[in-house]
Amino acid sequence: MTAHVRLRPITEADLDLIELLYEDPDEAGTYGFYGYQNPGALRRGFAEGGLISPRGGRLAVVAGDDGGLVGEVSWHQQQTGPDSVCWNIGIGLLVRARGRGYGTQAQRLLAGYLFAHTQLNRISAETEDGNLAEQRSLEKAGFTREGVLRGSCFRDGKWRDMVSYSMIRADLTPG
Ligand SMILES: CC(C)(COP(=O)(O)OP(=O)(O)OC[C@H]1O[C@@H](n2cnc3c(N)ncnc32)[C@H](O)[C@@H]1OP(=O)(O)O)[C@@H](O)C(=O)NCCC(=O)NCCS
Numbered sequence: 001m002t003a004h005v006r007l008r009p010i011t012e013a014d015l016d017l018i019e020l021l022y023e024d025p026d027e028a029g030t031y032g033f034y035g036y037q038n039p040g041a042l043r044r045g046f047a048e049g050g051l052i053s054p055r056g057g058r059l060a061v062v063a064g065d066d067g068g069l070v071g072e073v074s075w076h077q078q079q080t081g082p083d084s085v086c087w088n089i090g091i092g093l094l095v096r097a098r099g100r101g102y103g104t105q106a107q108r109l110l111a112g113y114l115f116a117h118t119q120l121n122r123i124s125a126e127t128e129d130g131n132l133a134e135q136r137s138l139e140k141a142g143f144t145r146e147g148v149l150r151g152s153c154f155r156d157g158k159w160r161d162m163v164s165y166s167m168i169r170a171d172l173t174p175g
Helices: 012-023 041-049 102-117 132-140
Strands: 005-009 056-063 068-081 084-093 122-128 144-155 158-168
Touching (some): 005 102, 012 041, 012 056, 012 068, 012 084, 056 084, 056 102, 068 102, 084 102, 102 122, 102 132, 122 132, 122 144, 132 158
Parallel strands (some): 084 122
Antiparallel strands (some): 005 056, 056 068, 122 158, 144 158
8 A cells, every 4th residue: 555645844743752752762762862962952953043053953754644643754965066065864763654665755755845935956864773663664655775884883882884865856757
């Protein structure tokens, strides 16, 4: 069955659930919990600017006929040259919403959104070498695997290898 997913701005009513994706070790899961980094940051960010700015943002992922919240996607600028930046994206879905194709659709929608509404040329994503669900999900969403960034991310007591993915505007050009 095709997943029916939409992206929309995060509302105040979403904040409790989205906070769990980072603050609750069970909900964040093996690859999503980095310790208690910045309690209250989500609410402060929401109060200051609705979690969207020219340098990055976050959108709610909603699914199904009732449009229930299933997670969030995010993007921020990453310097790639003296006068060049690209977007780097992230995603977190609630445990109950995983494995249904929502992650694939949400990341495909986010790439389309960023290419449509910003001028940057490249969208990158990194995920741990053990996170096979995210690797598969990015590939199904149209991202290209570029290589392994050895020992680049510290999580739960160890430096981890990250797999790097990207999509550039030319990837969307037909033919
Ligand atoms: C990673 C995540 C975004 C993927 O979204 P999702 O909706 O669960 O994934 P999808 O259903 O779109 O696709 C997952 C694919 O990976 C496959 N997969 C899942 N677990 C797997 C595993 N352990 N080994 C191999 N493949 C796996 C699925 O079979 C599916 O592929 P298929 O459609 O060809 O069968 C989601 O699971 C999540 O939020 N996880 C926790 C947070 C996280 O890891 N975020 C990313 C941090 S970089």
